[in-house]
Amino acid sequence: MKDGPSIASIAALIGDPARANILTALMDGRALTVSELAEAAGVTLPTASGHVSKLTEAGLLVAEKQGRHRYLRLSGSDVAQLLEQLMSFAQRAGATPIRTGPNDAALRQARICYDHLAGEAGVALFGALTAKGFITDGEIVTLTADGRAWFEHFGIPVATLETARRPVCLHCLDWSERRHHLAGALGSAMLDEMLQRDWLRRAGGRVLRFTTEGRKAFAAEVLA
């Protein structure tokens, strides 16, 4: 009974613990070397090398050679989205006793999802933007005229973003909140700008932490 593309191979690829670790380690959108991935996955270098080649062959990762290093990143945000979706299942499945780690709470509050803001803060941002009518919340999220003005004023060169091939607005399902947050070029630029302003900082892995001033400013300028 052949029925659509065979999902088994791709799922099995993600299903190995070491490879899953590699993939989640890359979910902050940065590119890591094979050695770094080996450490992240808790395996030796040769093992990681094998996994990486399988993942690139399947198109989940892309490699970029630079000198004697090989930098690997997720091939696109769609991969990140798939992983987030799997997380949302893994969570409620409760197959694992969910021994909520120390940084788990931090992850829920604010984290990087590929290249944009996720977690409570990400969902709050998305909600505020739609509530104010800056974006229309749709299958294809679109930017309104008001929104364009606001983003420009915020310091994001919207016009420049639109010339690129990448979709400006996208949404992405948040595994911890089970609601959408802003992705796409705009989501990426928004996160960059907030990091630039030192509203929040990377705190190891995917965790993002607000600075005290940043939290205030975020509430006042964006959410309010």
Added chain:
Amino acid sequence: MKDGPSIASIAALIGDPARANILTALMDGRALTVSELAEAAGVTLPTASGHVSKLTEAGLLVAEKQGRHRYLRLSGSDVAQLLEQLMSFAQRAGATPIRTGPNDAALRQARICYDHLAGEAGVALFGALTAKGFITDGEIVTLTADGRAWFEHFGIPVATLETARRPVCLHCLDWSERRHHLAGALGSAMLDEMLQRDWLRRAGGRVLRFTTEGRKAFAAEVLA
């Protein structure tokens, strides 16, 4: 480096060929017995039984006992959506040479995705409904007043649907078309109505085939 819920276990669950077959066999939304699943997956009954218990334990399937039969179905449309998303990867990954089977073309044209219409026809339906302003194409797809009237006239008791707990409108990503199609209670009711009118018929597995009259009527009454 603990980082979010562990996706490996859930992915590994889907990653086994026999289990993947079981899951795809259930993607038409119907409930099948363990024996039927065993045949679909190409394994013996004891083997299938073991797989099924793992899948139910993980919350991907739900069981319903009826006499000495045990009917199994996907636990929800979100599972179907996850599977469709995996298919979209499996497809472009090209890990498998994609030897496009005979019914592959048929699958692309019209098929059942859990309980609603998918494939070219499903995407066309969704497009037509949005183009006419019957639904707004959003993160949360909503039904407009015009749309409500149209669906009622088409023979779908919208008010009744809204009393149920299930969301009326949802979208679902189509693996073959890479665009959204209509899901949710409305999508389900729409498919039921079209089957009722004999516009299309189940043709084995998930494949749907238009009747000649059905194709005309669909084009005239819905797409036009």
Added chain:
DNA sequence: ACAATGCTTCGGCTACGGTCGAACTATGAA
């Protein structure tokens, strides 16, 4: 009560795939 059917559990077999150490290649530095 007995047989038949649908499913689960058990025990044992097998094989696939992940893992590592060691050897090899390639790039860059001294």
Added chain:
DNA sequence: TTCATAGTTCGACCGTAGCCGAAGCATTGT
């Protein structure tokens, strides 16, 4: 040229998990 570091490939080891046949429950039918 020589050494050091990053990565790949190879060979061997091992564990896990899928698979089946046989036996055991449970439910229905006669």
